[in-house]
Amino acid sequence: MSKPTLSRFLIDQQRMPDSTCPAELRLLIETIARACKVINHAISKGALGDVLGSLDSENVQGEVQKKLDVIANDLLLDANEWGGHLAGMASEEMEAIHPIPNRYPKGEYLLLFDPIDGSSNVDVDLSVGTIFSILRAPEHTSGRDVEEGDFLQPGHCQVAAGYAIYGPQTLMVLTVGTGVYEFTLDAEIGSWRMTDGPLKIPTGRREFAINMARRRQWSPAISQYVEERILGAEGPLGVDYNMRWTASMVADVHRILKRGGVFLYPEDHRNGKAKLRLLYEANPMSMLIEQAGGAATDGANRILDAEPVGLHQRIGVVLGDPQEVAIVSGQLADA
Ligand code: P6P
Secondary structure, X not given: OOOOEHHHHHHHHHHOOOXXXXXXXXXXXXXXXXXXXHHHHHXXXXXXXXXXXXXXXXXXXXXXXXXXXXXXXXXXXXXXXXXXXXXXXXXXXXOOOEEOOOOOOOOOEEEEEEEEEOHHHHHHOOOEEEEEEEEEOOHHHOOOOOOHHHHOOOHXXXXXXXXXXXXXXXXXXXXXXXXXXXXEEEOOOOEEEEEEOOOOOOOOOOEEEOOHHHHXXXXXXXXXXXXXXXXXXXXXXXXXXXXXXXXXXXXXXHHHHHHOOEEEEOOOOOOOOOOOEHHHHHHHHHHHHHHOOOEEEOOOOEHHHOOOXXXXXXXXXEEEOHHHHHHHHHHHXXX
């Protein structure tokens, strides 16, 4: 079938022997996908829809909340809390976890999300996205409300991960552990249609993504890695590299999934502080990258093996072309 719908893809996944996508997970992902269509509609209104600009509030990260951060967060909570698939939710925009209200049935999954990643780009019409991660609620949570500790599972426990990207096209990129697939929203009929997959990260594409303004925070190894690529053909590598930085992780990761390269947001070498959040940014993106044949580390260790200690903890991120990630990790190890 040419360009199957998301629902058809998920039903096919559900019917596979030893399926990693049981009906409850399929229904949950379809609910998330529907919510992303509504978020897309809100974003596309722009200044016509009173969705741009900031609120007077800050989120748990101490970041000024954009109107769309809260709109998208509430859309995802409202869409997902009554369906019976979840035991709880957690979001970049909420300090505490969101247990499923007792008036609704509880399910076996936990949903974590960054409702609008890169939201500062919305006001200048650059691509932003919704990132989501799905875990199983631990067995012992049946019969009680979930707690923060139930969400603190290493990334290799994820049963699904994905993102929606609101850009020139509206896409959903998803894995249920059987490869990475891309769906494009056909806005005329409101259907997600498969347009690529299984995605495999092209290797050897000489393109790196990093915020150069953070150079004073880099370790000597990261500085050496970047400097060699800036020297290009006139330096030790003898070949030119290109650089991209969109300040929207979803857009940078999508570019890497489609045309290769490496993304770096290392921790601050001086104090160990990092920017990107482990549970709802680094982990879902790392699952997608690994499922597409790439690698994702904190500069040294596999991100999906990191043992979380806090809902909003941060981690350094180096992900993409496994050859480039290995070079960075090797240079850091040799440092
Ligand atoms: P900087 C967006 O705020 C985000 O969390 C990621 O989407 C993005 O990769 C990064 O931060 C951009 O950070 O320091 O370049 O603004």
